[in-house]
Amino acid sequence: MLSIENSKKRVTIHDVAAAAGVSISTASKALNNTGRVGIETRERVKRVSVEIGFRPNALARGLLSKRSFTIGLLTNDTYGRFTLPLMAGVAEALVDHGVSVFLCAIEDDPAMGQIHVEAMLDKQVDGIIATGKRIDRSLPVDLSNLPVPVVYAFTEGRADSVSFRSDDGQGAKLAVEWLSRIGRRRIVHLTGPEAFFSVRERAAAYSAATAHKEPVLYGVWSESWGHEAVARIWSAPGEKPDALFCGNDQIARGAVDALREHGIKVPEEVSVVGFDNWEIVAAQTRPPLTTVDMELKELGRQAGLTVLALAEGRPVEPGVRKLPCRLVVRQSCGGQPSEK
Amino acid sequence: MLSIENSKKRVTIHDVAAAAGVSISTASKALNNTGRVGIETRERVKRVSVEIGFRPNALARGLLSKRSFTIGLLTNDTYGRFTLPLMAGVAEALVDHGVSVFLCAIEDDPAMGQIHVEAMLDKQVDGIIATGKRIDRSLPVDLSNLPVPVVYAFTEGRADSVSFRSDDGQGAKLAVEWLSRIGRRRIVHLTGPEAFFSVRERAAAYSAATAHKEPVLYGVWSESWGHEAVARIWSAPGEKPDALFCGNDQIARGAVDALREHGIKVPEEVSVVGFDNWEIVAAQTRPPLTTVDMELKELGRQAGLTVLALAEGRPVEPGVRKLPCRLVVRQSCGGQPSEK
DNA sequence: TCATGCTGAGAAAAGGTTTTCTCTAGACGA
DNA sequence: TCGTCTAGAGAAAACCTTTTCTCAGCATGA
Known part of the structure; x- marks a missing residue:
C-alpha cells in the first residue's frame, strides 16, 4: 500500500528566519530585495534560504x-x-x-x-x-x-x-498572391460552409485578389468534400483550373488525393494551397502541403x-x-x- | 483604454456575517454544516450568503x-x-x-x-x-x-x-481475433520502431494469437511507411496477406491508400485494422478504419x-x-x- | 437552591507571507 | 555633551477562512 510520506514538512519563511537568526520580517525583506536590511544580513538570509530549500507558499502570497x-x-x-x-x-x-x-x-x-x-x-x-x-x-x-x-x-x-x-483575409491574399506569382491563372477556391465568418472573409479576399472570376465552392470541412469537389470540377466540361486554394488542410488533402487518383500531377499540373498548417495533415499529404499558418x-x-x-x-x-x-x-x- | 473595474469588491465571509448579524465563526460553521448552530440561524446565513453572492476564497481555505x-x-x-x-x-x-x-x-x-x-x-x-x-x-x-x-x-x-x-497486448489480441473471426487467415503485422516497448508487446501478442507465422514488419510511425510496406509486400513474390494489422492509424491509413492505388479493394480483398482510434485519421480514411482504442x-x-x-x-x-x-x-x- | 449538562454563539488562533509601523543604537553636527 | 537623524531590525497587522476553545444562558435533576 502506498501513502503520502508526511516525512518532509514544508519549509517556511519561519525556518529561514530561525536558521539565519533574524526575524520573519527581515527575512522577507531580505529575500524580496525590499525594505532596509544590512547588506551582509541580506546575503546571509538568501544563502540560508537556498541551503534549506525554501520556496514561498504561493497561496499565502496570493492571499495578501x-x-x-x-x-x-x-x-x-x-x-x-x-x-x-x-x-x-x-x-x-x-x-x-x-x-x-x-x-x-x-x-x-x-x-x-x-x-x-x-x-x-x-x-x-x-x-x-x-x-x-x-x-x-x-x-x-x-x-x-x-x-x-x-x-x-x-x-x-x-x-x-x-x-x-x-487575419483570414490577409492569409487568403497571401495564398492567392503566391499562386499568381508562380504563374497560376485559374485559381479555384474550395472551402468550408459559408456560414463561417472566416470562410466569407477568405472568399472575399480571394475574389478581390483574383482578376478572372471563378465561383467559390462552399462545402464542409472534410477530406471527402475535397474529393467530391475535384471530381465535380474535372467531370464538368470546360477549361480546368491550374490551382486550388482550399479552406483548410483536410479539404486540401482530399483534393490532392483525388487529383492523384485522376492522374493529375500535383504540383506539375495543378498547385494546391491549404489553410491551417495542421502538421499532422499537411506534412503527411503527398506531396506535403503548402499552406497558410494562422500563427x-x-x-x-x-x-x-x-x-x-x-x-x-x-x-x-x-x-x-x-x-x-x-x-x-x-x-x-x-x-x-x-x-x- | 481598458482597465479593470475595481468596482466590485469581492464579498467575503465577513460580509455574510455582518449581513446575517452573526459572527464570522458562526457564519463559517453555518455554511459548512459543521459546529453547533441553531437551525434557523443556519438557514438565514445560507440564504444571505447566496443573496449577496458569497464564494469562499480558495486560497485562504487552502492555506489552512x-x-x-x-x-x-x-x-x-x-x-x-x-x-x-x-x-x-x-x-x-x-x-x-x-x-x-x-x-x-x-x-x-x-x-x-x-x-x-x-x-x-x-x-x-x-x-x-x-x-x-x-x-x-x-x-x-x-x-x-x-x-x-x-x-x-x-x-x-x-x-x-x-x-x-x-494493455497493448490485449489490444493486439483483440484486433487479431477480430480478423480471424471474420475469416482472415494471412494477417501481417505492420508496425512502428521495435525500440518501442508497446510495439514489442503488440507484436508478441500478435504472434501468440496467429497460428501461421508471418514476419512482423517494423518501421516508423508514418503514413509513408504504410505506403512503402504495402508496396514492398505486393511487389514481392508469393502469396499475399488478406489482412493488415497496423501499429497505428497513420500507418494504417498509408496502407489503405496504397492498397487502393494498387487496385486492391479494402475491405473486400484485404482487411485493415489500425491502432489508436485517432478520430482525425481513422474516420477520414476511405474506408474509415476499424481500430483499437486505448481508452x-x-x-x-x-x-x-x-x-x-x-x-x-x-x-x-x-x-x-x-x-x-x-x-x-x-x-x-x-x-x-x-x-x- | 445549587450543581450539572447542554445548546448556541462568539473570541481567538492558525496557516504563510508581505508591509507598515515602531524602536534601538550608533553617527554626526553643533 | 546633547540633540537629531538614519540605518537596521523587529513587532504587528493584514489577507480570508476554518477550527478549537470559551462563555453565557437555560433547563434538568437532586
Missing part, C-alpha cells in the same frame, strides 16, 4: 497580494487543433512571469462552463483567456461582469474587451501578455486585433521548392 | 487546510494526441470534487520541466499526474522525493508508485481518481495497472459492418 499568478484558459475545442498551439503560446509567454495556466475544457455545455468559471474565480485567477474553435461563435458561458479581466482569442468576444484573431502560437503569446497587462492594471486598448498569417511553403505548389 | 484542490498535469506530448483525451478524463473525474487542473507542457526540456514542477509545488498542488507520449520513456524531470503524490499515466513511472497504461479517457479518469485518493491520504496499491483496450469497428475490415 490579491494576485494568484494563475490564469484560466477556457476552451470548447476538444480536438485541440486550435487550442493546443494557442495554449503553448500562452504558457510560453507567461511562464517567465511565474504565471500558471488552468485548462478548462467545456464541451459546449453551459452548465459545465459556469461551474468551471466559478471554480476559477474561487481560485482567484488573475484573468481568463477564452478560446474556441471558430471566430464567429462565442463560448456558451457568460463572461460579463467578472471581477477579473477576460481576453478572447480565436472566439467571438465582447465589444468592450480585447479579442485576438487571425496561433503567436496569438496565444499576445493573448497571454495582454491578460497579464490587464491583471496588473496596465491599460489596454480594447477592440479586435487581427494578427497576420504566414505562408508555409512545402511541395504542393511547385514554384520555388524552398522548404525553408 | 493544506489542500489547494488543484492538481498538476505534466506532459511532453505537444501534439496532444495522447494528452488531450487523457486530460479530458482527468478533468471529468475531478471536476465533481472541485479540483482544477494545471496544464504544464514541457517539451523534453529538463530545465523547463524543473521550473514547472517547482511552480506547481509553490502553488501547493495536491498531486501531480505525469503523462507522456510513450509508455517506456519517463519525463525528462525528476519527480522523486516530492512532497505530493505522483501518478503516472501513459509514461514510464517509478516502481514504488502507481502507473496507468493501456485514454478512462485511463485519465482513473489516474485522476487515484491521485485524489492519495492526496486525501487514502492508501493505494502501488504498481502498474493495465487498462483494457476496445475495438472500434468501422468499415475497413468488412465482416459485420456495425458502426455501433
Whole structure:
C-alpha cells in the first residue's frame, strides 16, 4: 500500500528566519530585495534560504497580494487543433512571469462552463483567456461582469474587451498572391460552409485578389468534400483550373488525393494551397502541403501578455486585433521548392 | 483604454456575517454544516450568503487546510494526441470534487520541466499526474522525493508508485481475433520502431494469437511507411496477406491508400485494422478504419481518481495497472459492418 | 437552591507571507 | 555633551477562512 510520506514538512519563511537568526520580517525583506536590511544580513538570509530549500507558499502570497499568478484558459475545442498551439503560446509567454495556466475544457455545455468559471474565480485567477474553435461563435458561458479581466482569442468576444484573431483575409491574399506569382491563372477556391465568418472573409479576399472570376465552392470541412469537389470540377466540361486554394488542410488533402487518383500531377499540373498548417495533415499529404499558418502560437503569446497587462492594471486598448498569417511553403505548389 | 473595474469588491465571509448579524465563526460553521448552530440561524446565513453572492476564497481555505484542490498535469506530448483525451478524463473525474487542473507542457526540456514542477509545488498542488507520449520513456524531470503524490499515466513511472497504461497486448489480441473471426487467415503485422516497448508487446501478442507465422514488419510511425510496406509486400513474390494489422492509424491509413492505388479493394480483398482510434485519421480514411482504442479517457479518469485518493491520504496499491483496450469497428475490415 | 449538562454563539488562533509601523543604537553636527 | 537623524531590525497587522476553545444562558435533576 502506498501513502503520502508526511516525512518532509514544508519549509517556511519561519525556518529561514530561525536558521539565519533574524526575524520573519527581515527575512522577507531580505529575500524580496525590499525594505532596509544590512547588506551582509541580506546575503546571509538568501544563502540560508537556498541551503534549506525554501520556496514561498504561493497561496499565502496570493492571499495578501490579491494576485494568484494563475490564469484560466477556457476552451470548447476538444480536438485541440486550435487550442493546443494557442495554449503553448500562452504558457510560453507567461511562464517567465511565474504565471500558471488552468485548462478548462467545456464541451459546449453551459452548465459545465459556469461551474468551471466559478471554480476559477474561487481560485482567484488573475484573468481568463477564452478560446474556441471558430471566430464567429462565442463560448456558451457568460463572461460579463467578472471581477477579473477576460481576453478572447480565436472566439467571438465582447465589444468592450480585447479579442485576438487571425487575419483570414490577409492569409487568403497571401495564398492567392503566391499562386499568381508562380504563374497560376485559374485559381479555384474550395472551402468550408459559408456560414463561417472566416470562410466569407477568405472568399472575399480571394475574389478581390483574383482578376478572372471563378465561383467559390462552399462545402464542409472534410477530406471527402475535397474529393467530391475535384471530381465535380474535372467531370464538368470546360477549361480546368491550374490551382486550388482550399479552406483548410483536410479539404486540401482530399483534393490532392483525388487529383492523384485522376492522374493529375500535383504540383506539375495543378498547385494546391491549404489553410491551417495542421502538421499532422499537411506534412503527411503527398506531396506535403503548402499552406497558410494562422500563427496561433503567436496569438496565444499576445493573448497571454495582454491578460497579464490587464491583471496588473496596465491599460489596454480594447477592440479586435487581427494578427497576420504566414505562408508555409512545402511541395504542393511547385514554384520555388524552398522548404525553408 | 481598458482597465479593470475595481468596482466590485469581492464579498467575503465577513460580509455574510455582518449581513446575517452573526459572527464570522458562526457564519463559517453555518455554511459548512459543521459546529453547533441553531437551525434557523443556519438557514438565514445560507440564504444571505447566496443573496449577496458569497464564494469562499480558495486560497485562504487552502492555506489552512493544506489542500489547494488543484492538481498538476505534466506532459511532453505537444501534439496532444495522447494528452488531450487523457486530460479530458482527468478533468471529468475531478471536476465533481472541485479540483482544477494545471496544464504544464514541457517539451523534453529538463530545465523547463524543473521550473514547472517547482511552480506547481509553490502553488501547493495536491498531486501531480505525469503523462507522456510513450509508455517506456519517463519525463525528462525528476519527480522523486516530492512532497505530493505522483501518478503516472501513459509514461514510464517509478516502481514504488502507481502507473496507468493501456494493455497493448490485449489490444493486439483483440484486433487479431477480430480478423480471424471474420475469416482472415494471412494477417501481417505492420508496425512502428521495435525500440518501442508497446510495439514489442503488440507484436508478441500478435504472434501468440496467429497460428501461421508471418514476419512482423517494423518501421516508423508514418503514413509513408504504410505506403512503402504495402508496396514492398505486393511487389514481392508469393502469396499475399488478406489482412493488415497496423501499429497505428497513420500507418494504417498509408496502407489503405496504397492498397487502393494498387487496385486492391479494402475491405473486400484485404482487411485493415489500425491502432489508436485517432478520430482525425481513422474516420477520414476511405474506408474509415476499424481500430483499437486505448481508452485514454478512462485511463485519465482513473489516474485522476487515484491521485485524489492519495492526496486525501487514502492508501493505494502501488504498481502498474493495465487498462483494457476496445475495438472500434468501422468499415475497413468488412465482416459485420456495425458502426455501433 | 445549587450543581450539572447542554445548546448556541462568539473570541481567538492558525496557516504563510508581505508591509507598515515602531524602536534601538550608533553617527554626526553643533 | 546633547540633540537629531538614519540605518537596521523587529513587532504587528493584514489577507480570508476554518477550527478549537470559551462563555453565557437555560433547563434538568437532586
